[in-house]
Amino acid sequence: MYYSKLFGKTNKSKPADADSANARLLLQGGFVSQMAAGLYTYLPLGLRVLDKIKQIVREEMNAIDGQEISIPMLSPKEPWVATGRWDTIDVLFKLEGAGNKEYALQCTAEDLITPLVKEQTTSYKDFPLTLYQIQDKFRNEPRAKSGLLRGREFSMKDLYSFHLDQEGFAEYYERSKEAYLKVYRRCGLDAMVVKASGGDFTERFSHEFQVATEAGEDTVYVDKQTGEAYNKEIVDEVDLENTEKYTITKAIEVGNIFPLETRFSKAIGLQVQGADGQMKEVIMGSYGIGPSRVMGSIVEIHHDEAGIIWPESVAPFYAHIVPVNWEDESQKSVAEQLYLALQAKGVEVLLDDRVKRPGEKFADADLLGMPYRITVGRRAVEGFVELRPRKTGEIEELTVTEVIARLS
Amino acid sequence: MYYSKLFGKTNKSKPADADSANARLLLQGGFVSQMAAGLYTYLPLGLRVLDKIKQIVREEMNAIDGQEISIPMLSPKEPWVATGRWDTIDVLFKLEGAGNKEYALQCTAEDLITPLVKEQTTSYKDFPLTLYQIQDKFRNEPRAKSGLLRGREFSMKDLYSFHLDQEGFAEYYERSKEAYLKVYRRCGLDAMVVKASGGDFTERFSHEFQVATEAGEDTVYVDKQTGEAYNKEIVDEVDLENTEKYTITKAIEVGNIFPLETRFSKAIGLQVQGADGQMKEVIMGSYGIGPSRVMGSIVEIHHDEAGIIWPESVAPFYAHIVPVNWEDESQKSVAEQLYLALQAKGVEVLLDDRVKRPGEKFADADLLGMPYRITVGRRAVEGFVELRPRKTGEIEELTVTEVIARLS
Structure with missing residues (x-):
């Protein structure tokens, strides 16, 4: 979605x-x-x-x-x-x-x-x-x-x-x-x-x-x-x-x-x-x-304090893709590629396609509480994104392929 | 069921x-x-x-x-x-x-x-x-x-x-x-x-x-x-x-x-x-x-006159297995074998396990209207059963393997 x-x-x-x-x-x-x-x-x-x-x-x-x-x-x-x-x-x-x-x-x-x-x-x-x-x-x-x-x-x-x-x-x-x-x-x-x-x-x-x-x-x-x-x-x-x-x-x-x-x-x-x-x-x-x-x-x-932390079994979506800048072509393209690839594997995905400040988008992702946030930022152009479990908040940098393998 | x-x-x-x-x-x-x-x-x-x-x-x-x-x-x-x-x-x-x-x-x-x-x-x-x-x-x-x-x-x-x-x-x-x-x-x-x-x-x-x-x-x-x-x-x-x-x-x-x-x-x-x-x-x-x-x-x-004829898409069960005589060991065994095999293939099956006259069981199957009735009778012992689409009523004698292939 x-x-x-x-x-x-x-x-x-x-x-x-x-x-x-x-x-x-x-x-x-x-x-x-x-x-x-x-x-x-x-x-x-x-x-x-x-x-x-x-x-x-x-x-x-x-x-x-x-x-x-x-x-x-x-x-x-x-x-x-x-x-x-x-x-x-x-x-x-x-x-x-x-x-x-x-x-x-x-x-x-x-x-x-x-x-x-x-x-x-x-x-x-x-x-x-x-x-x-x-x-x-x-x-x-x-x-x-x-x-x-x-x-x-x-x-x-x-x-x-x-x-x-x-x-x-x-x-x-x-x-x-x-x-x-x-x-x-x-x-x-x-x-x-x-x-x-x-x-x-x-x-x-x-x-x-x-x-x-x-x-x-x-x-x-x-x-x-x-x-x-x-x-x-x-x-x-x-x-x-x-x-x-x-x-x-x-x-x-x-x-x-x-x-x-x-x-x-x-x-x-x-x-x-x-x-x-x-x-x-x-x-x-x-x-x-x-x-x-x-x-x-x-x-x-x-x-x-920041919001909900849904257990995976009842989360409305499993992954929440947050492109830092939706107007950046390579970020947009990597985000959409991830979105389609994860959905093809049966993963429920939400994609934040709004043109908003990153801080606002991150705050919303925390409030909504999907188990995994995938941040698509500057290094998207080199094929890297960040995976962040809502529960721990610990960010890990991974390739697109690794993220797909991890979440599906 | x-x-x-x-x-x-x-x-x-x-x-x-x-x-x-x-x-x-x-x-x-x-x-x-x-x-x-x-x-x-x-x-x-x-x-x-x-x-x-x-x-x-x-x-x-x-x-x-x-x-x-x-x-x-x-x-x-x-x-x-x-x-x-x-x-x-x-x-x-x-x-x-x-x-x-x-x-x-x-x-x-x-x-x-x-x-x-x-x-x-x-x-x-x-x-x-x-x-x-x-x-x-x-x-x-x-x-x-x-x-x-x-x-x-x-x-x-x-x-x-x-x-x-x-x-x-x-x-x-x-x-x-x-x-x-x-x-x-x-x-x-x-x-x-x-x-x-x-x-x-x-x-x-x-x-x-x-x-x-x-x-x-x-x-x-x-x-x-x-x-x-x-x-x-x-x-x-x-x-x-x-x-x-x-x-x-x-x-x-x-x-x-x-x-x-x-x-x-x-x-x-x-x-x-x-x-x-x-x-x-x-x-x-x-x-x-x-x-x-x-x-x-x-x-x-x-x-x-005899009952409902459910379209396959909305039928409560796809197949209705009717053993003519539930007290006959070979009929019971073939019926249960079919039941498990069809369910394993994802087919929704109802099994009439009642000790009743065959006429009464057939009348009930017609009334309930599942798309396919599988009659398990005397020839069950030789591995044959009858397949009867509710819509046409045309009975076909098939082997157990053939019925499973046909319905799944």
Whole structure:
């Protein structure tokens, strides 16, 4: 992509109302635009990141037998009434349509997927079953904040598992933890599994995936002896100040998994006759990762004073070619040669074809945060360019051929 | 995919309330499930089709310089008020959130994208500009009907182009027609370009893409002499019964493109200083294709008494292996060998691993409509299987090696 053609440019002034590093850097870099509080438009650069995260999530959910479906985001009132949640989910957006029909916008989907599974299954042979969707969810948040971390509309992967026995559920639940940790690793995030309250559904714990950072809203207590991590909300009151026992750290929640027991299958009457002829209630789990929240978290973790430092797996482009002087014929020609050669090797490349001061172009490259900057300067005429990893900033002079070999 | 593991099975009984071939066959085949009137869940088979159509659309929009973005589906009231459409779009879903904030759900996005382009552009050098998104749209339809053809939530690709001169606009508009026709060809649809009213925005025509079928809601008049096609709505009243002059045909609209002139740029104040120093209002066009509507239309066009006949480009799987007797060891072994060999060659394969009567399995294969059925029967033990294209039904006996070579 030629940068001059790209929709969404860097902005020299810091956005006034950005309350977090991710909001500030993503707005400033032209990755997103804010339409209203908690509502962000993904510009081409930002959408490339989001799509890569979604694809990583999709691959790991497929690897644990997830089958992808898509339930309408606009849903009728009835299933939410059937589970008793029409009036209890306070962030549920409700609306009315033609013929006085009432609807809700999905903020989660247990209420919708349980009747679907009831409709589409006939035998114990249909279980265990794992379904997921990746689409936007909506929360009627009183206070949207922190950029992509707490929005009114946001991307969500929600997976639901259905089992006929506790052992099968427990085994799948552990498998999902591994899959989740793999997602985070692939996205450049070092997440810990943290015990949290199971809420109204179960006496067991639920589990959160938390990434340690001062920017986090949550507080995680890590038991120094056992290494077990707990969300502050479930730590004994007497222990709350016990820095002997716990390491206390701020963190961002980037996912959570819940044992649902039979809370929804009971409400909907999702039962199935087992091989033994007995009717069984179906045991469920739900498993959520928000790709947009993951994107915001990546920026919180991977940035410095100058801008974002994208992990290679989710970077919008892998290489950023910066000709120092676009009006210099040999620099332009070497830059374009590199651009075509790298693309031919399947490398995603951004080329800064603007006539601007080098300092401004370098600052933009740092802000945008592609893993490798290739600087094409005076020595281009002799066939030399500079390779600079965003992460280390260490510049290496290489021939054009060497750079191509290194990056492809 | 092993069919026994697939979520969403064929249904022997025809859905009672299906008012169209696409609704009936997609429900019966387990491609979709109906949550409420006009609201369909995509089950794994259906989502595979929808995603393939979206990808074809994406590739062709990228080929005409489209840059993909994603504007929140939930949008604040203000931009709709600014264009004067908050009260004039009768199918706009409206809702209220925390703090008495009012929102609308996107049914189209001129009102949202024009302010975005105003925010993100600074110079005539930023134009021409072409942006699109692929996401669900919402219409508060009094009467949802015809399966995927008229829903309350549906998939939509909406592209918008921005130009500083009429010539540039006109040229792009013609390019978009070619891109649209390419999308339909790739999806197995033979679409015609049909002149229609430009509505309130322009004195020019807009253009629809129509696929001739008795199942269509629209009526297209094709001038026998010139070959020009017109939507009935713009044909002179005196000509309406003139079968000498026109061939009259029923058709489904599968896309439309609109010259918007300066209707939205004026309302939003999207102006830019030209190279000549003069301020110019930006000329816009909008271009829509509904992937879900295309999917419904494909089924309307490509089916027979027995079921769907998917074009190869959008079929959920390319080959459907049907072992006549899954309990026969040699049939099972040949079927699994084929399954693995084809997948290794990158062919998408469905394997019917159910213990069912052959007649029932063949009927399901016809209903599901994959391009090739591979029947593994008695001669499997000698290394022979049958290849049967869904379209022709002509059975050919081949060796396993020959089938693999033929399909990969």
